[in-house]
Amino acid sequence: QVQLVESGGGLVQAGGSLRLSCAASGRTFRTYPMGWFRQAPGKEREFVASISWSGDSTYYADSVKGRFTISRDFAKNTAYLQMNSLKPEDTAVYYCAAHGDRITWYPLGLKYDYWGQGTQVTVSS
Numbered sequence: 001q002v003q004l005v006e007s008g009g010g011l012v013q014a015g016g017s018l019r020l021s022c023a024a025s026g027r028t029f030r031t032y033p034m035g036w037f038r039q040a041p042g043k044e045r046e047f048v049a050s051i052s053w054s055g056d057s058t059y060y061a062d063s064v065k066g067r068f069t070i071s072r073d074f075a076k077n078t079a080y081l082q083m084n085s086l087k088p089e090d091t092a093v094y095y096c097a098a099h100g101d102r103i104t105w106y107p108l109g110l111k112y113d114y115w116g117q118g119t120q121v122t123v124s125s
Contacts, residue, residue, distance in 0.1 A: 002026045002098050002114040009094060009119030012086055016123070020081040022096030022116055033099045034072060034079040035112055038092035038121075048094070049081060050107045059107040064090075086123045093118040 008020040022034070035050040049070040050059045058070050069082040079096055097112035099105040 002028065002032065002100075004096050004098060004114055004116035006094065006096050006116040006119040009121045011122045011124065014086060014088055014123055014125050016086050017082070017084045018086065018121060020083065020094055020096070020119060020121075022079040022081075024077045024079070024098065026077075029077045029098070030074050031102065032114075033102055033105045033107070034070075035097045035099070036068075036070060036079075036081045037095045037097060037110065038090075039095070039118075040092040043092075045095070045110065047108055047110060051079065052107070053102045057107070083121070086121075088123045088125045090121060091123050092121060094121050 003025040005023045012018055031053050033053050036048040037045050038048050039045040047061050051070045051072055055072050067085045072079045095118045096116045098114040100113035
């Protein structure tokens with residue numbers, strides 16, 4: 001079982017930056033691919049970024065490519081999402097997730113086994 005706790009959300013002006021953190025419990029963190037997702041009001045949850053279990057491979061939605069960076073720190077059992085050049089359309093609740101099987105993991109998918117509670121990101125224009 002893995003528990004995930006996000007932090008780092010908040011209110012920022014357009015063009016600003018935020019770094020989201022996702023603290024994971026459990027020794028198996030290092031074997032799980034991780035992902036970040038977001039859901040804006042009235043919209044479906046969408047993929048933002050993902051990172052392989054080793055951290056060697058990263059994937060991004062086209063809408064955030066070049067602005068967001070996903071990373072993970074095994075010593076701290078934490079995954080991060082660095083968000084730069086934020087836009088009002090980035091406003092959403094952001095969720096981190098862990099996939100329990102790196103063999104069946106699809107980097108651009110939405111099917112994950114463990115989810116955090118979400119953190120609100122609001123970008124003002």
